Amino acid sequence: MSVVERSHSSAHKWKIEYSFLTLAVLIAAVYMYGQSNLNFIAYFSYATTPIEAFAAFAMAALLLREHSGRRGGGMSRVFASYCLGMLFWFLAECTWTFYALVARIEIPYPSIADAFWLLGYAPLLMGLQWQVWPFREAFAPWKRVTIILGMFILTGTILFLTIPPLLQGNQDPVTLTVSLAYPFLDAVLLSVAIPFLLLFRRGSYWRFALFVILGLVLQLAGDLAFAQSFLSATYYPGSPADMVFDWSYLALALGFYKGVKPNL
Amino acid sequence: MSIQAKSEAFDRALIESIDEAIRSLFSQQVVDAFHLNLKNKRSINQQDIPNSLQTLSVVFEKYFGLGSRTVERVIAQKLYLKLGIEFRRKEESRLVNYVESAKKILGSAQA
Numbered sequence: 001m002s003v004v005e006r007s008h009s010s011a012h013k014w015k016i017e018y019s020f021l022t023l024a025v026l027i028a029a030v031y032m033y034g035q036s037n038l039n040f041i042a043y044f045s046y047a048t049t050p051i052e053a054f055a056a057f058a059m060a061a062l063l064l065r066e067h068s069g070r071r072g073g074g075m076s077r078v079f080a081s082y083c084l085g086m087l088f089w090f091l092a093e094c095t096w097t098f099y100a101l102v103a104r105i106e107i108p109y110p111s112i113a114d115a116f117w118l119l120g121y122a123p124l125l126m127g128l129q130w131q132v133w134p135f136r137e138a139f140a141p142w143k144r145v146t147i148i149l150g151m152f153i154l155t156g157t158i159l160f161l162t163i164p165p166l167l168q169g170n171q172d173p174v175t176l177t178v179s180l181a182y183p184f185l186d187a188v189l190l191s192v193a194i195p196f197l198l199l200f201r202r203g204s205y206w207r208f209a210l211f212v213i214l215g216l217v218l219q220l221a222g223d224l225a226f227a228q229s230f231l232s233a234t235y236y237p238g239s240p241a242d243m244v245f246d247w248s249y250l251a252l253a254l255g256f257y258k259g260v261k262p263n264l
Numbered sequence: 265m266s267i268q269a270k271s272e273a274f275d276r277a278l279i280e281s282i283d284e285a286i287r288s289l290f291s292q293q294v295v296d297a298f299h300l301n302l303k304n305k306r307s308i309n310q311q312d313i314p315n316s317l318q319t320l321s322v323v324f325e326k327y328f329g330l331g332s333r334t335v336e337r338v339i340a341q342k343l344y345l346k347l348g349i350e351f352r353r354k355e356e357s358r359l360v361n362y363v364e365s366a367k368k369i370l371g372s373a374q375a
Contacts, residue, residue: 066291067293070292071291071292071293072291072292073286073289073290073291073292073294074287074288074291075289075290075291075294134289134334135330135331135334137333138330138331138334199329199330199331202330203326203327203328203331203332204326204327205327205328206329261297262290262294262297263297264294264301
């Protein structure tokens with residue numbers, strides 16, 4: 001039975017979700033144990049995160065393959081964007097691990113890895129935008145106003161939490177720019193992802209997209225946790241922020257996998 | 265052209281419009297899954313679709329949630345284009361309303 005056929009069976013549909021949930025719980029258990037063995041958890045984090053990022057990229061590539069070419073349609077460019085975004089984030093994780101394990105730089109921040117992460121935002125944003133745009137009429141004017149207001153509050157909160165500690169520290173201009181870029185791009189990504197979530201919360205076709213958005217939201221939560229711990233000099237490899245990134249890649253991989261064969 | 269032939273041509277245009285709209289908004293995979301589900305879960309074959317438009321709206325709502333209005337509007341736009349009728353978007357109209365309007369317009373044009 002092919003991957004595509006397996007993803008279509010209803011029994012398999014639930015099995016895969018429980019499998020990912022079990023994996024997420026296992027990862028949390030390892031991280032909990034690892035807080036008493038920081039050397040172990042650092043290596044665990046360096047090794048597993050690129051694998052999970054690759055899983056997310058591979059699933060996005062499979063999704064693109066199934067929905068492009070002759071069988072393509074409006075979603076082709078959406079899935080191509082997701083695939084490119086995942087490729088950048090996978091390269092970012094590999095670069096981070098390379099710096100840590102080969103170049104022996106424990107916390108390579110900022111580095112080329114950040115360039116890949118930041119580059120990844122552009123296709124992901126475009127993908128989300130393209131996915132939501134044909135359905136924009138579903139939002140009544142009052143909903144649009146509510147969403148815009150909500151986004152202002154959210155963006156303000158994110159920037160309020162991140163910018164003051166940044167400006168207080170004596171960061172070099174590159175660190176400052178990269179550190180500002182993350183919350184800004186996170187806020188922009190959320191401003192598209194949340195309307196998307198509201199639009200697609202119902203409708204069986206969109207279930208895959210809910211996991212993708214969960215993955216993005218977790219990524220943003222990881223960014224905020226990383227920024228806070230890095231700026232307060234409490235970050236270490238294998239810290240809880242890294243676990244949030246692991247969960248994020250799992251959710252993204254699951255979402256892309258579920259989208260391969262639409263379950264209506 | 266006989267009345268039956270005209271009716272068949274209309275139904276064919278409608279079915280094609282449904283497939284094209286879903287393909288343009290999503291992908292061929294979704295078109296296939298849509299027909300498979302209609303057949304297996306609702307016992308609606310492709311040729312029965314023109315007579316099951318009310319059910320179809322319910323199905324679209326279930327599959328695409330808030331996006332179902334867009335799906336129905338795009339289907340209607342494609343249908344009107346095939347029939348050579350000017351499309352006018354109406355906020356509260358569902359697919360069944362657009363199809364009825366198209367039939368009326370065609371009927372009055374031929375009368």
